[in-house]
Amino acid sequence: MLSEQSAPVVRATLPVVGAAIGEITGRFYSRLFAAHPELLRDVFNRGNQANGEQRQALAGSIAAFATALLEHPETRPDAMLSRIAHKHAALGVTSEQYKIVHEHLFAAIVEVLGEAVTPEVAAAWDEVYWLMANALIAIEAGLYRDAGVPEGASWRPMVVAERHEETPDAVSLVLRRPDGTPAGAFKPGQYVSVQVELPDGARQIRQYSLSAAPGGSDWRITVKRVRGGEGPEGEVSAWLHAHALPGDELSVSAPFGDLVLPTGDTPLLLASAGIGTTPMLSMLDHLAATGATRPVTVVHADRTPADHAHRAQQHTLAKALPGAALHLWYESEGEGELPEGARLGQADLDEVPLPEGVVAYLCGPLPFMRAVRGELLRRGVPAADIHYEVFGPDLWLGEAA
Structure with missing residues (x-):
């Protein structure tokens, strides 16, 4: 919940921040990747950066969270936060990285809005940021704990046991632990991240839903090749289609995702x-x-x-x-x-x-x-x-x- 002193400031400035949020997030990512190029190389999806979708998503989440704080101060938008937290955990995001984001996001806000960012305005939006960031950090800590892994360290080696061409553009990969032990439990509907090293040395990450029921000793993912058209060619999907063969080893995360099958008899x-x-x-x-x-x-x-x-x-x-x-x-x-x-x-x-x-x-x-x-x-x-x-x-x- 926003403090009594910050709520009216956020309410008054939300239209201005909202109107400029696209430019702010664009400046933010430029600053972030200039200071930390490894994040673009090894964490962020370069395709989504190129087509602007990641900037849109960040802008939408900030605006939605601030609006929720004002319109529903007695509740927290946990559905939205849970969705973001699962994506972050699947990427190996850590609590320390929120400090890096804060530094470059607020520098971008000042660059774009200039003198409009008074100390009062800065303090109010700082409160918005840390309310959201700390909520995400807490949820992500629980996700890592439930997965039985340290913060940001959910990666494990998995071997491609089988490969099946499902359609001209979709291939399924059966994944197995190298030692033959069960791949691990998950909830129907969850996904895993797959990290591959591309020819330029970048280690790009993408998420793929587990496309078979839990309970067996193996996992299965199904990868659709993203072909160039209106957007960039899918780097990871193209690599997996070309190179992931039985016997090859992949780096795969623990399962995450909040769209899961409910228990009970509900239709x-x-x-x-x-x-x-x-x-x-x-x-x-x-x-x-x-x-x-x-x-x-x-x-x-x-x-x-x-x-x-x-x-x-x-x-x-x-x-x-x-x-x-x-x-x-x-x-x-x-x-x-x-x-x-x-x-x-x-x-x-x-x-x-x-x-x-x-x-x-x-x-x-x-x-x-x-x-x-x-x-x-x-x-x-x-x-x-x-x-x-x-x-x-x-x-x-x-x-x-």
Whole structure:
């Protein structure tokens, strides 16, 4: 909660800071990487820096947090903080790095806003920063503790035991500990980070959902190759597609992620598009493995049946669940035929029966999730019962948190 002296100052200056936050975050990253080039080389996603998405995500999180402090002073935006903390833990972020961020962020604020940053204004926004930073540090400490690893040290060697070409652009990798012991527990829907050394010496990190149920001795991730187009080519996905072969060793984090399958008998909607099927597949696999009978509505949209990663397994798992219904949409047939019951076009939840009390889990491109979330809200599903996962910087924080 903001102090009595800081709250009115933040309220008065939020429009000014909000209007300049994009420029502030741009200056911040320029300063940060000039002082600490190793962070861009080995921690931050260089592709997201190049296309500006990381700056947008940081700006959105700061604005959303400050707004929440003013509009709901009696509560803390834990859903938003948890999502950020899981991403940070998966990258190995440490509490000391928040001091570095503070230094360069506030220098950027002064550079952009100049004389408007009076001592009173600086003190108020300093309070906002440390309220957010200390909350994240506490959550991340708990995540590291639960994972059984020291702060920032969740990396472990994993061997590629199997490789399967799922689609022309998606490959699945079965990961195993070098000594053959079980890979470790995780919750259905979670992800791991994979760190690879690129030709220029950078050690870039990306997150990939675990795409099979927990409980076995191995993990499985499914990697979609990010091809150049409107944005940069995916450095890590391209490397894994080209170089990750059975017998190779990868550096992999402990599992993290807050989009996880809930326990109980609550009806579920698992809605995905494209490679967003991966966390949903882990949930479906777990439900089938545990003999769940709860109602499960599965929705998936893709470009063509040939582009639908793990299509046959998703169909098999849905059929194995007595309370499940599978709904598929494809933009076109491609070179094959539509699977039985699949429809052409964009996913349309108007055609999908939803049980009362359904809790929704969404994963896929932002336009898909926005459309599905909007339809669910129109149909009376409470916003608190709609959960989502974004692959990459969360540009939806201020909108859906």
